[in-house]
Amino acid sequence: MNHNTPLSPLPLRHLAATQRRVMSSAQLRAHGISTADTAAHCRPDGPWQQLLPGVCLLHPGPPTSEERLHGVLLYAGRPPAKEARTVPAQPGAGEPHAPYADAMITGLAALALHRFSAAPPLLSLDRIDVLVPRTRRLRSTGCAHLVRTHALPTAVQITGVPVAPVPRALADAVAQLTDAGAVRRLLTEAVRGGHCEPAAIVKELNHARLLGRPHVVDAVDSLLAEGRAIAEDRLYRMVREQxxxxxxxxxxxxxxxxxxxxxxxxxxxxxxxxxxxxxxxxxxxxxxxxxxxxxxxxxxxxxxxxxxxxxxxxxxxxxxxxxxxxxxxxxxxxxxxxxxxxxxxxx
Structure with missing residues (x-):
């Protein structure tokens, strides 16, 4: 094959059965596609592109929000202990391993997935925060921004994507924000929208050592006042309705x-x-x-x-x-x- 040989947009038909347009190099190898074939298809004039190191987008156009999320998780997720198989996978057989182990979306991207109106749309985010264990030997690159932690929380599954719970996602988002208004809007929506209680939020902010920032302290004071007003309304309703x-x-x-x-x-x-x-x-x-x-x-x-x-x-x-x-x-x-x-x- 020379550089003028046209490349098939989908060289192996059984890839269509995966219903994935973004895959890791390990997944492609498990489907019988060699590293050399992957590199050839990701040339500038090829039908694929490299989204992140070791992660391929199986079409030439820009990635969708969902593809960026899955690409970041594929990049940051813990790789399997050993290659599950080296022969092509059969259609419908599923993936050879769980590619998202020890990784979950957090920060503003997670809040967007939790349907926060105060969070920017996913497509507008230049980077996607992904929470990983502190021991993961990776670096932030491209749209993947790694946030390290000693202990991963239990992820919430949203449309097949592992997402950090709201208090942790808020803390990771607030750590990157300097706009006091944006911080206040996010914290207020978390309580007013019934996502979580103020105590859980303040606990995460305290653990992240963010309560020393003046604009965060002001937002927390407003948050606690908002949370108390909501709790009082519930108490009045309890007496009346019960x-x-x-x-x-x-x-x-x-x-x-x-x-x-x-x-x-x-x-x-x-x-x-x-x-x-x-x-x-x-x-x-x-x-x-x-x-x-x-x-x-x-x-x-x-x-x-x-x-x-x-x-x-x-x-x-x-x-x-x-x-x-x-x-x-x-x-x-x-x-x-x-x-x-x-x-x-x-x-």
């Missing part, structure tokens, strides 16, 4: 002529039952706040006040179960010793 008696909302408790005991989100004075939403999030400077929270709860319980602790996640995922917990505490008040008298003030 037929609980109306409490006193957002009140401060004090001993008569004594010290301030702290604020609670809902309080039933006749039953001495309080509900407190735990909207705290793990941050670098909040150990003292956590200790103060625990002291307040212990003090109230010593006075005979039952404190029902509810997280926003529990309200979102098991509202009826949380209502049952509150109802049980209210019904059990008759079997307890009378609580100390406290003064209830609006908060």
């Amino acid at each position: 037929g609980l008696p109306d409490p006193l909302w957002n009140v401060d408790l004090r001993l008569p002529g004594g010290p301030h005991l702290g604020g609670v989100d809902a309080y039933w004075p006749d039953q001495a039952v309080a509900v407190e939403l735990d909207t705290r999030a793990p941050r670098q400077d909040e150990d003292a706040l956590w200790s103060e929270y625990a002291r307040k709860r212990e003090h109230l319980e010593r006075l005979g006040i039952t404190v029902v602790h509810i997280t926003p996640k529990k309200l979102r995922d098991s509202l009826e179960q949380q209502a049952a917990v509150v109802r049980t505490a209210l019904m059990a008040s008759d079997d307890r010793d009378p609580a100390a008298y406290v003064v209830v003030l609006p908060r």
